[in-house]
Amino acid sequence: MRILLQRVSEASVTIEGTVKGSIGRGLLVLLGIASEDTQEDIDWLCGKLTRLRVFADQAGKMNLSIRDVGGEALVISQFTLHASTRKGNRPSYIQAAPPEKAIPLYEAFLQTLAGCLDQPVACGSFGADMQVALVNDGPVTLWIDSRERR
DSSP states (O other), rough: OOOEEEEEEEEEEETEEEEEEESSSEEEEEEEBBOOOOOHHHHHHHHHHHHHOOOTTTTEEEEEOOOHOOOOEEEEEEGGGGGOSSSSSOOOTHHHHHHHHHHHHHHHHHHHHHHHHTSSOOOOOTOOOOOEEEEEEEEEOOOOTTTTTT
C-alpha cells in the first residue's frame, strides 16, 4: 500500500461538477492499493500518517502531527501510484489491486483513519474520474510505502 501525502492549507475533490469532499488545514492522502495489501498495511500506514510531525510548532519547526493541530484528512484512491514505467512509454498497472480487492481495503482505510483521528475523513469515490484541487502548504510532500517500513 502506498500513499503520497501532502500537507495542505485546503483541498477538495470534485466529481461531475459536484464537490464530494473538502478540507481546510490538514493532509491530502493519495492512496494506492496493491494486490497483496491487507489490514496490517492499513493499520501501519494510518498510524504512521497520524503520528508524522509535519506541521510547524510555535518555533516554526515541523514538530506537530495532524492530531496535534486538529487537522483534517482527504483521501483519494489512486491506482496509478502502483504504475510501472520500466518498459516502453505506457505505464503498466498490473501491481494495482483489482476493484473487488481494492474497494473493501479502501473503505477499511477510511474507517481506520477516521478512528485514528477521532473525526470523519473526507474522500473521493473509488474509480471515479475526479478533479482534485489543493494548496500544498510548504510544500510538504511525502511518499510512504507499507512494504518499505523505514
